[in-house]
Amino acid sequence: MPNSAPDPIADAPPPPTDSVGRRLLAAVPFGVVLFGTWLVLSPKRDLFHLGLGAATAAAVALLTARLVAQPPSLSAPHTGHTSLRQMPWLRFVGYLPWLAWQVVVAGLEVTYTVLHPRLPISPRIVRITAPLPHTLAKLTLANSITLTPGTVTLDVEGDTFLVHALTEDGSRDLQGGAMSDRVSSLFTAGDDSPGT
Amino acid sequence: MNVLATVMLVVGFGFILAGVIGILRLPDFYCRLHAMGKCDTLGVALMLGGLAVLEGFTLTSVKLLLVVVFISLANPTATHALGRAAVRAGLRPWTTTEPGS
Known part of the structure; x- marks a missing residue:
């Protein structure tokens, strides 16, 4: 991971590129997973707690979109076939x-x-x-x-x-x-x- | 169910106790990593698993099992990070063999 992003925890917005849309799209499944985790962990089903969970999931998914979208350094540099x-x-x-x-x-x-x-x-x-x-x-x-x-x-x-x-x-x-x-x-x- | 949970709790406690004894008895940092990384992971997993058995199939037991998963991921990672930091800092391991062999 260290060689992929110079500063992965910076909360500054990612540099504008043409793939911003795709990156946000890639954040959606992750956000859904996060919200599912919230539903498992939080037994309260009222609007306030559900809204809090949705907001948190969305925020985390958006902030980490840059990391999720790029297949991290798990892939082999020379063969490039592994994701x-x-x-x-x-x-x-x-x-x-x-x-x-x-x-x-x-x-x-x-x-x-x-x-x-x-x-x-x-x-x-x-x-x-x-x-x-x-x-x-x-x-x-x-x-x-x-x-x-x-x-x-x-x-x-x-x-x-x-x-x-x-x-x-x-x-x-x-x-x-x-x-x-x-x-x-x-x-x-x-x-x-x-x-x- | 109660019997199974009790056995898991007691055995888990035994492993944690062994981990603590290991930290006290083993000669150097690297050896103590073994006691930390292994006994504790197993002991905590067993104890939380025992609590989950005691709880039955509820939301609470699902949460407990999630904690087990996170700990079994985080504990080896922490062990590795500590060991690597020690190597990078140049800490010499205690050994009974001749140096260089």
């Missing part, structure tokens, strides 16, 4: 239960390590390289590493992931590359998926 709409959502949904299970395993392992009387840790910093097609895939891998047992992603530069591992097992699993393969297949084979 959120073209993502293999079905496969992504299949990835989630595995990830949730990994979160539980991670919690148990850290709990075990921490409560162990001898505190059996051997922390280290590991670099792994995973050639992934675009930023969204890198983001997914980085977050998955953080959520799985014994490892936390510290930094990403290019294809290199800087990871802190709490135990030797964690770093060995990571260098086995099972997770980067999983994330990689999640995204790279997605060209034939529906929605393109």
Whole structure:
């Protein structure tokens, strides 16, 4: 995101371009989603509260229109084929239960390590390289590493992931590359998926 | 239902407690990130999920589950931001292996 807009939180009006109309149009679905969220969260159905919700949703949608309208830096600069709409959502949904299970395993392992009387840790910093097609895939891998047992992603530069591992097992699993393969297949084979 | 909710609350509390013990026992900043990022996410998710079970299917439980979703997105992000800031600031990790190996 930082490389797309120089100052994304500035509330100054966006510079006038010929795509202003399209940008406002793109803000409409987002505003509808926001208002739906308001309806879920606010049980009061009188005119005042509904009006407040509508005004808030409209204001937020308009203020963030610039960010919503441009497909953010999730797209790959060199291939340019990935937007959120073209993502293999079905496969992504299949990835989630595995990830949730990994979160539980991670919690148990850290709990075990921490409560162990001898505190059996051997922390280290590991670099792994995973050639992934675009930023969204890198983001997914980085977050998955953080959520799985014994490892936390510290930094990403290019294809290199800087990871802190709490135990030797964690770093060995990571260098086995099972997770980067999983994330990689999640995204790279997605060209034939529906929605393109 | 009450039994399930109680189990979730107690187990969630156990994870949060383990996270706190981890912060106290682990040797350095990076290791403490593990205790923060993992035990707390799991513990808070379990406790709020337990409260949602106790509440039944109402608007309140939907709100609680939304909070769970937001926390499970925000907590790893915060963990990552802290770790990255520490790396950029040049904080050396505590380690038991020889430096450079």
